Amino acid sequence: YSFCTLLSSYLHMEDVDFASRKRSILLELNNGEVDRSPKGFVDDRCLPIIEMLNKHENFVTTSSCSGRVSLWLSKDPAGEASQEEHQDSKKKGQGGSWLWLTHDEPEVGDALAAMEKVGDEGVVWLKFEPYILHVQASSLYHAKQLLIAGMNSGFRNSGIVPAGTPTHPSFIVAIRHTDRLDCPIKVPGEVQYSPSTLRYLVSTAAQKLTSTWSRADNLLQALHVMAAKIKEQNTPKEDPKDKWKRRHEEGLRKQAERAKQLPVKNPSNDDEDDFEAELDFNN
Numbered sequence: 022y023s024f025c026t027l028l029s030s031y032l033h034m035e036d037v038d039f040a041s042r043k044r045s046i047l048l049e050l051n052n053g054e055v056d057r058s059p060k061g062f063v064d065d066r067c068l069p070i071i072e073m074l075n076k077h078e079n080f081v082t083t084s085s086c087s088g089r090v091s092l093w094l095s096k097d098p099a100g101e102a103s104q105e106e107h108q109d110s111k112k113k114g115q116g117g118s119w120l121w122l123t124h125d126e127p128e129v130g131d132a133l134a135a136m137e138k139v140g141d142e143g144v145v146w147l148k149f150e151p152y153i154l155h156v157q158a159s160s161l162y163h164a165k166q167l168l169i170a171g172m173n174s175g176f177r178n179s180g181i182v183p184a185g186t187p188t189h190p191s192f193i194v195a196i197r198h199t200d201r202l203d204c205p206i207k208v209p210g211e212v213q214y215s216p217s218t219l220r221y222l223v224s225t226a227a228q229k230l231t232s233t234w235s236r237a238d239n240l241l242q243a244l245h246v247m248a249a250k251i252k253e254q255n256t257p258k259e260d261p262k263d264k265w266k267r268r269h270e271e272g273l274r275k276q277a278e279r280a281k282q283l284p285v286k287n288p289s290n291d292d293e294d295d296f297e298a299e300l301d302f303n304n
Contacts, residue, residue, distance in 0.1 A: 091122040149202035
């Protein structure tokens with residue numbers, strides 16, 4: 022095999038279990054089963070993209086977050102936890118807990134009220150976490166198309182995560198970017214927050230939240246372009262000979278229709294008089 026043939030076959034590796042896995046995921050989603058996030062349901066701002074992808078035969082979404090601002094009380098001095106860990110409500114309480122969390126425009130007053138209830142039991146972090154989306158694709162080719170759409174929309178830290186086995190591969194695309202905010206604002210015995218500092222940090226986080234929503238809007242537009250491209254790629258290519266024959270027949274048909282539409286010229290009265298005069302002259 023040539024290199025191009027091998028590359029083409031590699032890019033079109035398919036997840037043979039994708040269809041059954043997608044049915045299972047959509048069944049849980051449509052039944053309204055509570056997910057593992059703190060909210061227990063899908064963010065409204067994620068729904069347009071989720072619905073668009075899940076209607077496409079080659080994709081199914083597995084997790085999402087529209088972006089959020091929070092105050093995190095960490096029992097670990099480092100205070101670090103991934104967004105995936107924060108999305109799993111089962112892990113709440115193992116490394117810390119949320120004092121305040123919102124997926125909407127953050128209100129400084131809510132953050133200040135949450136801080137008034139904090140004692141000296143741990144480190145408090147103000148966190149902004151950006152939009153993130155995980156999608157399973159039916160093949161590596163479709164995963165690549167989704168990755169390109171994400172990268173072109175400003176999600177520069179996106180990637181494809183291969184999973185499964187060599188004989189039963191699966192492809193997960195992580196759509197994400199790196200614009201985060203993790204700031205310790207209260208450390209027992211060391212750092213104490215001030216209301217003015219918290220106001221500034223919440224305002225900064227709000228700007229970042231607006232920016233991540235803008236990226237998501239760009240992503241939705243890019244996904245529609247991607248879907249049109251995939252549809253065009255899946256359309257069977259017409260044989261050149263059949264294409265020439267079809268166009269030739271269309272040309273003959275249009276020519277015949279134009280000929281039928283041309284007016285038929287009838288002799289005018291003047292022409293008839295001239296003809297009769299000519300006959301008299303000849304006699």
